[in-house]
């Protein structure tokens with residue numbers, strides 16, 4: 445292991461955004477809860493079964509926006525028409541619900557701002573100081589704005605986010621394609637790259653992409669699940685990894 449707490453063969457680090465770099469996983473989760481609960485109440489009445497943390501973790505966290513909608517609704521046996529990406533938020537389609545959630549998310553971000561995890565920023569700076577290359581790999585189409593809002597855009601050599609994935613037609617997490625594309629863009633083999641993720645879908649992507657090391661970042665007390673989904677190590681904050689001097 446190096447003093448970054450990584451195996452010696454690692455030449456590049458691939459960081460997820462929401463919940464790893466910024467404290468935005470909880471904001472996404474809250475916006476999804478409001479969206480789905482409103483939808484379920486309209487559909488099933490006041491006795492509806494609410495969307496909860498376990499639903500977020502299993503069906504939505506880490507996945508591209510529309511995939512999260514489809515996956516959660518399928519878990520409740522609900523099928524909606526796809527609609528189109530520019531559907532207005534009030535339209536009851538996959539994209540309409542996704543856009544409703546995005547509107548809520550952006551309102552919350554505008555009102556409360558975004559904070560970064562200082563431990564992650566310090567770790568990324570140490571990684572770069574050691575000459576390793578860095579990428580941000582996020583399903584979020586809001587990734588660039590969120591990074592910019594915490595002044596972290598320049599910490600990454602490569603960005604593969606929801607916008608880039610759509611342009612390059614890359615399937616999102618839990619498939620490994622966005623991480624593999626970032627490793628390729630950085631000029632390293634997957635075995636030479638470490639993945640840093642807080643979502644179970646991201647763990648699955650790390651495992652199926654055969655990356656050299658998968659770091660599970662546990663912000664919500666799900667370390668056993670992160671391990672079960674392929675984490676080589678689980679930390680509560682990147683500060684816990686190695687000495688980094």
Ligand SMILES: O=P(O)(O)OC[C@H]1O[C@@H](O)[C@H](O)[C@@H](O)[C@@H]1O
Pocket residue numbers: 461462469472473504505506507508509512546582583584585586587606643
């Ligand atoms: O809706 P966005 O900003 O494109 O984000 C897509 C997904 O991005 C992931 O990072 C979040 O974990 C999910 O909650 C979110 O749905």
